[in-house]
């Protein structure tokens with residue numbers, strides 16, 4: 251029998267009027283990879299914050315390696331080898347990989363930092379993990395996946411015993427996820443215990459031994475991964491049966507709302523396509539294929555060196571996002587963490603900020619109007635907020651993302667670009683977002699949807715464009731949709 255490394259006993263956390271955790275008890279065995287799953291706002295991140303000392307519990311105890319604590323302080327956590335890797339990375343972009351790893355515990359040679367030694371040791375750490383990363387590269391020049399790998403290696407260099415990953419793969423593609431899996435396997439080999447939080451339930455079956463389900467701050471159950479399946483986990487998570495399939499198709503018109511011709515810049519080469527009224531146009535491709543860049547260019551966030559954009563048949567110059575919004579083009583960005591939420595302002599203000607003109611009578615904000623719009627968006631997106639007057643920072647990660655979506659939807663744009671619309675969103679709310687997209691197209695709005703999730707791309711799109719190295723490499727009509735075809739176009743240019 252394996253022994254418990256961590257035991258959580260009756261852990262409870264109250265925030266002003268909210269019970270984020272309610273008497274949660276379960277244990278994590280030494281050396282296992284233990285998943286924690288639950289809907290947005292279930293209490294997963296709160297639990298992690300308590301384990302690393304970022305938050306103090308209102309009640310309950312934690313026992314780690316047989317020692318019991320009322321609370322863990324950050325220095326305890328460090329000393330005991332409990333490390334969390336959050337979605338917002340803690341690296342310093344301007345420093346090199348090695349400098350980041352040894353930050354705060356630099357190797358010295360007399361009075362000077364021994365850069366050579368640090369580079370060498372960092373290189374060895376990566377070699378031990380079976381990955382190749384240049385220790386002298388600046389962190390800001392690394393992709394998301396490698397930045398995460400650096401964080402993990404940094405944790406390992408500090409003799410971590412428990413590594414907690416809060417949605418590590420949310421921003422990663424399939425290939426990058428594989429690189430992360432390799433690292434996780436290595437950590438397991440080294441006897442490190444892992445807590446793994448993810449909304450991608452398939453991943454749990456790929457890499458975890460056991461899974462704990464939480465719902466509304468309470469503990470539901472812990473199971474061996476081998477003894478359960480996705481359907482069962484989903485029903486435990488949401489406490490009801492879920493509509494799984496994708497809602498209908500759009501009845502789009504032939505009228506072309508948006509036409510893009512020979513769009514080019516440093517990342518894009520002669521991208522041409524059209525979007526019809528009421529259509530959902532899917533964009534498939536690998537990461538770096540240029541899909542987000544197309545979105546940015548149309549939204550006026552990236553410069554265009556050549557090409558033109560026509561809206562309702564009229565050529566438009568879109569030098570800035572403000573102009574795009576004025577013309578009725580909205581973008582829900584991939585990187586929602588950095589998309590302009592003001593964490594210290596109320597949820598409702600964040601939602602309505604962009605539509606102040608619409609809700610202001612002469613000089614006063616019409617509170618009733620604002621409330622009506624915000625309440626509707628809250629309901630449509632199932633934002634789990636106790637009160638829209640609370641600050642955005644009191645929301646769980648997934649619910650903050652929904653506020654970003656709400657903010658753009660409030661502007662009532664005729665063309666909406668969704669970049670990875672359901673990333674970080676729980677399985678229950680995913681379906682709501684799909685329904686919402688269909689409702690929008692029924693109202694005559696047109697949608698561009700960039701997605702790396704095959705089922706979503708195939709299930710929601712009316713037509714799919716696939717990109718490869720900054721060009722459109724293929725177009726698929728609904729009756730031609732298949733995963734194989736999309737992958738084929740995604741991996742090489744047609745005609746090569």
Ligand SMILES: Nc1ncnc2c1ncn2[C@@H]1O[C@H](COP(=O)(O)OP(=O)(O)OP(=O)(O)O)[C@@H](O)[C@H]1O
Pocket residue numbers: 265266268269270288289290291292293294295296297634643644645646647648649676
């Ligand atoms: N600082 C805070 N003040 C008030 N309420 C908070 C605070 N932090 C979290 N909460 C609330 O606690 C509950 C649990 O949030 P938590 O972040 O733990 O959810 P989660 O399971 O990690 O969700 P997600 O999948 O969206 O990341 C939510 O209702 C959230 O609004």
Ligand SMILES: [Mg+2]
Pocket residue numbers: 294295296416646647648
């Ligand atoms: Mg969270």
